[in-house]
Amino acid sequence: QSALTQPRSVSGSPGQSVTISCTGTSSDVGGYNYVSWYQQHPGKAPKLMIYDVTRRPSGVPDRFSGSKSGNTASLTISGLQAEDEADYYCCSFTGSTNMFGGGTKLTVL
Amino acid sequence: EVQLVESGGGLVQPGGSLRLSCAASGFTFNNYAMTWVRQAPGKGLEWVSSTSGSGDSTYYTDSVRGRFTMSRDKSKNTLYLQMNSLRDEDTATYYCAKDLRAQQVFPVCFDYWGQGTLVTVSS
Numbered sequence: 001q002s003a004l005t006q007p008r009s010v011s012g013s014p015g016q017s018v019t020i021s022c023t024g025t026s027s028d029v030g031g032y033n034y035v036s037w038y039q040q041h042p043g044k045a046p047k048l049m050i051y052d053v054t055r056r057p058s059g060v061p062d063r064f065s066g067s068k069s070g071n072t073a074s075l076t077i078s079g080l081q082a083e084d085e086a087d088y089y090c091c092s093f094t095g096s097t098n099m100f101g102g103g104t105k106l107t108v109l
Numbered sequence: 110e111v112q113l114v115e116s117g118g119g120l121v122q123p124g125g126s127l128r129l130s131c132a133a134s135g136f137t138f139n140n141y142a143m144t145w146v147r148q149a150p151g152k153g154l155e156w157v158s159s160t161s162g163s164g165d166s167t168y169y170t171d172s173v174r175g176r177f178t179m180s181r182d183k184s185k186n187t188l189y190l191q192m193n194s195l196r197d198e199d200t201a202t203y204y205c206a207k208d209l210r211a212q213q214v215f216p217v218c219f220d221y222w223g224q225g226t227l228v229t230v231s232s
């Protein structure tokens with residue numbers, strides 16, 4: 001069970017938009033609309049940001065959006081703010097397990 | 110307010126055992142599937158195990174199947190992870206997490222997480 005593929009790092013300036021990709025296979029990301037995204041600040045527990053590919057839990061700013069095309073899901077953060085600097089993980093249902101991505105460190109320049 | 114509080118972590122020798130607990134409050138525990146996720150120091154998240162709200166169905170990642178057992182005590186609103194035959198690579202912070210949706214056999218997203226408990230496997 002290998003992790004989903006995410007870029008190790010992305011960066012952007014305040015106010016800009018960044019997109020983090022999450023690539024899997026037809027057995028996970030491509031096969032189910034059960035992709036979720038988590039934000040994790042250092043020393044803290046992860047926080048759910050997006051679920052079911054595109055849905056936002058209450059309280060998550062609409063600057064965060066999700067999408068999927070084929071075997072690749074994406075998290076887009078628009079209007080970057082300093083507090084968005086964190087690690088981001090995707091997660092996908094695989095039919096009988098869940099699988100996380102390797103994580104992406106977002107740096108706000 | 111939903112709260113998940115893990116306990117039971119610590120230092121254990123390779124081959125040893127440990128039982129983690131996750132005390133849940135603020136929601137109807139029996140209605141929600143629960144999950145353990147771990148994170149090795151400086152590494153990413155790894156899904157470990159999930160169980161349905163009833164506890165009748167439990168799932169494990171390949172690397173822990175046969176060594177770890179996940180269970181839940183409805184009377185105590187507590188989730189457990191019994192870890193046997195521990196290996197160096199099991200060293201991690203272990204988080205318990207609650208399913209977003211009620212009445213799911215298998216949780217696919219996690220809306221509340223505990224603060225984690227550190228397990229260190231070392232001689």
